[in-house]
Amino acid sequence: MTVDGFAVGTAFVFGLLFGSFLNAVIYRVPLGISLLRPSGCPRCETQISWSRNVPVLSWVMLRGRCASCGESISVRYPLVELLGGGLLALSVWQWGLTISTVSVALFCYLMVVLALIDVDHRILPNVITLPGAVVGLALSFFDPRVEWLDALIGGFLGGGLLYFVAWAYLKLRGREGMGMGDVKMMLLVGSFLGWQGALMTIFVGSLVGSVVGVAMIAVSRKGWEYALPFGTFLAAAGVLVAFRGPQIFAWYWSTFAATG
């Protein structure tokens, strides 16, 4: 299937709007604020009028400040909007206007939300991971990208593996190392990416997490107890695997497994 630039461009623009919604989800869900309320400044709660609610541009025009109270608004807001546009455009570019695009884009959006909530609060809310896992499994029945059985196995294998690691850590060290949030997040990842993708996500996420973790310990000298948001690394790995899973596997196979 060929996809023209118009479709990819349109996807990018719509994705910017989805990105605005992702910002609302990231900010509100952990605080228990309704998503139905109109968006406003977190400090003065002035509602943002439609003319000022244009993704990215509004932030640039207002130079990152609230129009009424002058409170500075993090550069993360326009960046998440750009991410929303970029991920949808990439999905359309790779899979065209298909159910696979719906599935992959939704997966990536869930990963963005979980990654940033984990950074902010060190939690991965059940209200996102559990329904997400169910939706992923449901989509696998229509999405030729992943077999439903692989999705089912993926959820339980991904979640089960992390559950085992969490259990083993607790047994060995006598305290909790990894939260159940990570376990439920892998349930979601596996249901979207299948068991192959789930294993790859854990592998890549752990690898990147370890490298960053060691680097942060070296810089900050906070020691091994410094808790990194593991969900954030799983999320980044999940997005990478969603787009480039087979290529990563082929590269790994040709580099490490097929020699000699």
Ligand SMILES: [Zn+2]
């Ligand atoms: Zn304000």
